Amino acid sequence: MTALTLRLGISRCLLGDEVRFDGGHKRDGFLTDVLGQYVEWVSVCPEVEAGLGTPREAMRLVGDAHHPRLVTIKSGTDHTGTVKKKTENRLKELEELDLSGYVFKKGSPSCGIERVRIYNEQGIPNRNGVGLFARAFMEHFPLIPIEEEGRLCDAPLRENFIERVFCYHRWQDLMRKGATAKRLVQFHTIHKYLLLSHSPQQSQVLGQLIGQATQCPPKELASRYGELFMKTLAMKATVRKHVNVLQHILGYFKNQLGPQEKTELLAVISDYHRGLTPLVVPLTLIKHYIQIFDVCYMRDQVYLNPHPKELMLRNHV
Ligand code: SF4
Numbered sequence: 001m002t003a004l005t006l007r008l009g010i011s012r013c014l015l016g017d018e019v020r021f022d023g024g025h026k027r028d029g030f031l032t033d034v035l036g037q038y039v040e041w042v043s044v045c046p047e048v049e050a051g052l053g054t055p056r057e058a059m060r061l062v063g064d065a066h067h068p069r070l071v072t073i074k075s076g077t078d079h080t081g082t083v084k085k086k087t088e089n090r091l092k093e094l095e096e097l098d099l100s101g102y103v104f105k106k107g108s109p110s111c112g113i114e115r116v117r118i119y120n121e122q123g124i125p126n127r128n129g130v131g132l133f134a135r136a137f138m139e140h141f142p143l144i145p146i147e148e149e150g151r152l153c154d155a156p157l158r159e160n161f162i163e164r165v166f167c168y169h170r171w172q173d174l175m176r177k178g179a180t181a182k183r184l185v186q187f188h189t190i191h192k193y194l195l196l197s198h199s200p201q202q203s204q205v206l207g208q209l210i211g212q213a214t215q216c217p218p219k220e221l222a223s224r225y226g227e228l229f230m231k232t233l234a235m236k237a238t239v240r241k242h243v244n245v246l247q248h249i250l251g252y253f254k255n256q257l258g259p260q261e262k263t264e265l266l267a268v269i270s271d272y273h274r275g276l277t278p279l280v281v282p283l284t285l286i287k288h289y290i291q292i293f294d295v296c297y298m299r300d301q302v303y304l305n306p307h308p309k310e311l312m313l314r315n316h317v
Contacts, residue, residue, distance in 0.1 A: 012043035253289055
């Protein structure tokens with residue numbers, strides 16, 4: 001079976017296509033030049049695809065936050081129905097493409113995933129709206145990791161999003177091969193320390209769920225596990241949680257280390273804990289020992305290599 005291509009959806013203007021209302025674009029260099037080397041982009045501009053043309057009159061959301069309308073600012077033309085209809089069809093097309101994530105343009109009345117301006121009858125904005133297309137996408141694909149390009153400037157958010165993308169991609173691959181009890185146990189085993197870095201509690205719940213692998217129909221178990229797995233990864237991995245994981249890993253081969261090596265490793269973990277070094281430093285030393293002592297169980301842990309090292313995401317968290 002050939003490997004699944006890692007495909008991400010993206011608001012088209014972020015790729016540099018001139019599809020914005022003013023005929024411009026919002027090209028994002030990190031997405032196009034860096035992340036773009038590892039993924040295949042599937043670009044969508046809901047407004048252009050709805051036939052609104054470029055350039056076009058600027059629009060905004062008006063009315064109720066849960067059921068807003070997409071209306072042009074000057075002439076008051078209501079495009080809600082047109083964009084919603086096209087969105088419905090587009091989401092069905094996207095189902096076929098097995099997207100592993102989506103990067104949305106922030107603040108857009110079509111693509112923003114949060115804090116989009118929504119205007120009341122008096123013309124006063126409130127930042128509690130969600131873009132029409134983004135809302136429909138999130139409802140249609142609740143498990144797919146999503147993020148806005150603006151938030152990807154924040155190193156921990158960027159690392160978390162890309163980690164979730166690669167994890168979801170592996171999950172999709174497992175679903176494609178077919179969920180069996182054995183495969184689900186293997187999947188959970190290699191993600192154990194990664195899950196621990198997000199939530200020790202949820203990691204335990206997932207472990208208990210997998211403990212029922214032989215008693216529960218695999219399809220039912222996979223559906224419950226997949227949802228909780230993605231929710232757990234969306235929880236913030238803090239320095240304290242990472243230190244906990246590093247100490248757990250160290251426990252696996254501490255008896256093989258000499259006193260000097262152990263002191264050195266503990267000092268490196270402590271430096272990370274105190275904010276003196278990024279996560280990549282203790283991890284590099286730990287990976288070195290895992291290699292030297294041939295610690296098989298640890299070698300396969302996704303926690304050690306959750307995304308391509310060339311992205312250098314753990315040099316900044
Ligand atoms: S934000 Fe969305 S609707 Fe606006 S130009 Fe970009 S892709 Fe098109």
